[in-house]
Amino acid sequence: MKKILFVASEGVPFIKTGGLADVVGSLPKCIDKRYYDVRVVLPKYTCMKEEMKQKLQYVTHFYMDFHWKQEYVGVLSAEVEGITYYFVDNEFFFNGFKPYSDNALFEIEKYAFFCKAVLSILPVIDFRPDLIHCHDWQTGLIPVYLKERFAGGDFYRNIKTVMTIHNLKFQGKWSVKEVKEITGLSDYFFAPDKLEAYKDANLLKGGLVYADAITTVSETYAEEIKTDFYGEGLNGLLNARAHDLRGIVNGIDYDDFNPETDKFIPFPYNANNFRKEKVKNKRALQEELGLERDDKTMMIGIVSRLTGQKGFDLIAYVMDELCRDNVQLVVLGTGEEQYENMFRHFDWKYNNKVSANIYYSEALSHKIYAGCDAFLMPSLFEPCGLSQLMSLRYGTLPIVRETGGLKDTVQPYNEYEGTGTGFSFKNYNAHEMLRTIRYAEQIYYDRKREWNKMVDRAMAVDFSWKVSANKYQEMYDWLIG
Ligand code: ADP
Numbered sequence: 441m442k443k444i445l446f447v448a449s450e451g452v453p454f455i456k457t458g459g460l461a462d463v464v465g466s467l468p469k470c471i472d473k474r475y476y477d478v479r480v481v482l483p484k485y486t487c488m489k490e491e492m493k494q495k496l497q498y499v500t501h502f503y504m505d506f507h508w509k510q511e512y513v514g515v516l517s518a519e520v521e522g523i524t525y526y527f528v529d530n531e532f533f534f535n536g537f538k539p540y541s542d543n544a545l546f547e548i549e550k551y552a553f554f555c556k557a558v559l560s561i562l563p564v565i566d567f568r569p570d571l572i573h574c575h576d577w578q579t580g581l582i583p584v585y586l587k588e589r590f591a592g593g594d595f596y597r598n599i600k601t602v603m604t605i606h607n608l609k610f611q612g613k614w615s616v617k618e619v620k621e622i623t624g625l626s627d628y629f630f631a632p633d634k635l636e637a638y639k640d641a642n643l644l645k646g647g648l649v650y651a652d653a654i655t656t657v658s659e660t661y662a663e664e665i666k667t668d669f670y671g672e673g674l675n676g677l678l679n680a681r682a683h684d685l686r687g688i689v690n691g692i693d694y695d696d697f698n699p700e701t702d703k704f705i706p707f708p709y710n711a712n713n714f715r716k717e718k719v720k721n722k723r724a725l726q727e728e729l730g731l732e733r734d735d736k737t738m739m740i741g742i743v744s745r746l747t748g749q750k751g752f753d754l755i756a757y758v759m760d761e762l763c764r765d766n767v768q769l770v771v772l773g774t775g776e777e778q779y780e781n782m783f784r785h786f787d788w789k790y791n792n793k794v795s796a797n798i799y800y801s802e803a804l805s806h807k808i809y810a811g812c813d814a815f816l817m818p819s820l821f822e823p824c825g826l827s828q829l830m831s832l833r834y835g836t837l838p839i840v841r842e843t844g845g846l847k848d849t850v851q852p853y854n855e856y857e858g859t860g861t862g863f864s865f866k867n868y869n870a871h872e873m874l875r876t877i878r879y880a881e882q883i884y885y886d887r888k889r890e891w892n893k894m895v896d897r898a899m900a901v902d903f904s905w906k907v908s909a910n911k912y913q914e915m916y917d918w919l920i921g
């Protein structure tokens with residue numbers, strides 16, 4: 441039995457701000473239990489859902505040297521759907537209304553603490569992983585610490601590490617001086633071939649230098665991040681490690697996202713009866729959101745963190761033009777104020793056509809995936825993207841920009857060959873996007889049979905974890921030997 445430890449800053453069903461949590465919550469369940477014992481470590485945030493907090497059992501606690509102090513490290517655990525989760529507890533670092541704060545230095549300190557604590561709890565919980573699978577910058581110090589202070593003891597010797605990049609934009613950067621103090625790492629580690637990048641200390645870079653293998657969440661993004669445009673300053677390193685870097689596309693949880701059994705949607709449907717049943721969800725959504733009730737109007741959905749990454753500047757630029765068309769636009773998201781206000785403004789301006797829902801709601805997200813006809817995701821960059829996979833599963837055709845995982849998972853419609861599962865455009869250009877949306881409108885309104893055949897194909901593609909979980913297993917085997 442090979443022992444694998446996932447370490448991440450968020451994971452469904454405990455805490456979620458974005459797709460990382462979906463991956464951390466669903467991938468471990470799909471790793472073959474006959475050969476792998478996969479466990480997960482997360483921080484115990486005060487803001488975790490109350491019902492989930494109730495499930496956590498106290499295991500033990502101890503004090504750990506950290507940043508000139510002795511810090512409390514509590515350990516809790518829970519078992520959900522056959523997976524054992526551990527939680528690192530420390531109320532100073534993990535309190536607050538949200539998992540992440542805007543205080544960059546505090547974030548660095550928090551996750552440096554987390555990384556050190558994760559390694560320290562392993563002997564205590566008597567779990568010696570063969571491999572630690574680290575996710576995003578928050579876990580970047582784990583491979584570093586393993587090579588450094590934990591390298592001496594027998595317990596830690598030869599534990600392998602994988603670093604998965606879910607988003608290269610976030611790296612955990614701060615001045616060398618302060619990061620040195622916080623982490624307790626020696627000068628040796630703060631050189632340009634190690635943690636230092638452009639004069640700052642960079643925790644993700646540490647992970648990328650010291651991990652035994654690097655993955656990211658789609659094949660296209662794995663190529664893109666080797667270029668200047670997408671490389672976020674680390675493309676040099678990623679090129680140097682190209683042999684150890686591969687893209688493995690994300691899947692989604694096919695039980696949680698299943699239009700036939702989904703508890704959040706009023707009218708369940710499947711690939712055989714969507715032609716009759718799916719529209720009932722649209723009707724219900726129009727009613728719930730106060731949009732004009734019309735079965736025939738094409739409804740376009742957006743469920744997203746509202747940040748520049750997602751291409752909202754393109755939407756802002758052509759929104760008035762788009763709203764002259766016979767379409768409805770339903771938005772669910774939170775994030776940067778400028779985008780929240782932009783959608784509120786258009787909701788006010790085009791009241792019966794645009795619905796801006798500036799909050800977080802799992803229930804409404806499912807109703808949008810089910811009720812809309814199309815789903816818009818014109819991202820500037822997109823490591824993988826899960827929303828378009830959810831849309832495909834619900835027969836809601838994605839309209840995407842050809843970047844990262846969007847390019848790998850949405851096959852553009854080809855009217856001559858009768859192939860494709862959605863619509864896509866290449867350049868980050870507002871009118872190219874608008875043209876593509878209008879092409880989709882044309883198929884939707886004038887060639888409904890073709891549209892429905894595309895829905896057939898979209899619902900038939902398989903983005904469950906089956907194939908990708910296998911690829912992770914192969915990588916684990918290769919590393920562990
Ligand atoms: P990212 O991780 O960059 O945010 P993904 O497409 O990978 O993008 O994943 C986003 C996840 O977060 C999806 O599960 C999506 O449904 C969910 N999500 C985003 N915003 C909201 C919201 N306001 N309410 C509910 N779910 C949301």
Ligand code: GLC
Binds near residue numbers: 657690822824845
């Ligand atoms: C990141 C990326 C998103 C990806 C998710 C899960 O948040 O922005 O594209 O799907 O991680 O890997």
